[in-house]
Amino acid sequence: MDLAFLHPLYEHPGPWASVYVDTSRHAEDTPHELRLTAQAMARELSGQGADEATSRAVESAIEDLRHSPDPHGRALFARAGKVVLDPCLARRPPGGSRAVWAPLPRMAPLLDLAGEDPVAIVAYVDRRGADFELRRAPARQRAGAVVRQQWPLRRTSSLDWSERHFQLKVENAWEHNAAEIADALSVSQDEAAADLLVLVGDERERREVRGRLPKRLQDRVAEAAHGAGSRLLDEDVERIRAAHVRRRVEAGLDRFRAARAPDAEGRTGAAEGLPALVAAAREHRIEELLVRPEGPDLHREVWIGEDPDQLAVRRTELRILGEQHSWAARADDALIRSAAAADATALSTAPVTAATEEDVPAGGLGAVLRWR
Incomplete structure (x- = not known):
């Protein structure tokens, strides 16, 4: 995790209120549940010695989550009557909501709950073009599209073309479109600083686009086993994201183990x-x-x-x-x-x-x- 976004927390002295709110339950009574959670967290902070203004600020911030409840949860860090930072969580807090009043913000749980959340661009590829979707917890959003080159990509009834001429035209058109999709996907990766590119579509179409991506992106590319519209596609994407996280952690542990080895001077x-x-x-x-x-x-x-x-x-x-x-x-x-x-x-x-x-x-x- 890049810790730069935490700098505002360390520009001011403590003590700090650190609250991890579980918002993973979604039902008709969710606003009521959030109100009860807000009150409980404020009481918990007050019982640990927090000032009234900070306890009220936390309570108000939790109640405000009812307008746009997060799928998993939210972390709140507050002091002197103000919430300074409120990042979304990629996973629900184990054991439910909790609050801590301490000299420093309670940051370690954030490494697990929001630290490794790879950004993925899912590219839905077919011979008509491609649609891009940006995914990271807790949301997804449209991230662009590539429209096919404007000439026939399937056989037509035209008598002016020989069969071979038509086939060459189709192949040339698809190769052009695959290159356009790869270029656009590369630009989207740069703009979003995406960790992963997930290709969705027929095997041949995925292969054509993947082969035209720059070498620098090849180790970021994964292919989903299921196509657009499949209820299993979301599971594919989450498995790919989880595997990416495991590889990153394994690489970090490898660096640590290698650094343990003493040099010639011990x-x-x-x-x-x-x-x-x-x-x-x-x-x-x-x-x-x-x-x-x-x-x-x-x-x-x-x-x-x-x-x-x-x-x-x-x-x-x-x-x-x-x-x-x-x-x-x-x-x-x-x-x-x-x-x-x-x-x-x-x-x-x-x-x-x-x-x-x-x-x-x-x-x-x-x-x-x-x-x-």
Whole structure:
């Protein structure tokens, strides 16, 4: 996950309200259910010490979701009576809605619930042209179309053409259209920064378009087994998106495992264990933070100051570093704040089940470093 969108959260001091709202249930009484959820989350925050203005802001924001309920859920991050960030979720929060009042925004769950949400362009291809659809949780939208070249693409009753002339004309027209579709699909990928291109249509038509896409896009292309109108097409697309997520996570774990290997001078390009991670965060050396959701180190206590690089395993360390004010915070949230400030990325390893404990960061937190 690119953490740049989190910068507004770290421009202001805490404490913060972090609320994960489950909106996956859709029924006639959904507005009423959301109102009850809003009230419950406000009470929960107040019980944890949140100020009244922030509790009211969260309650109002949840009630407003009744006008456009998300398929899965919404995360809300608020302070000082204002909701600062409210990203949609790609998956429903496990265990239902929950709220936390803490010195830092409760960000780690967002890596699982919204972090790996690949953008896919689904291209419905046939000999008449193509329609493009942009898909990402929780929505889909039309993303353009290519209209066929205007001459016959099927055999006609014309007596002016020989059979061979007609067939060549048809093939030339289709080759032209396949090239036009590939060009338009390439442009759409650039504009949407799409992770995946999913081709839907007859096998030959998919093959013709795929063969005309630039080499740089070939590893992004997948083909759906079912055609437009099939009730199984949506399942195809979701399987393709899920497989893409698993490959990305596996690649991240491969980078981490490779970085563990020491160089000729005994230095490694990876860090794991809280002391090593905290030291790397203070030096802005984290390139990618890896988080295993069930890891025991995630909820361990560290100490933070006002700035993202002011963190320590022990409170006395911050005082030695010259920080006069400090607060206890969860390790995962403190490291995510530091990673975001250093323009690093973060990755949840949840989509991949490791074969052994050695395959994942010890304690559930690890990092690939910018230099050894």
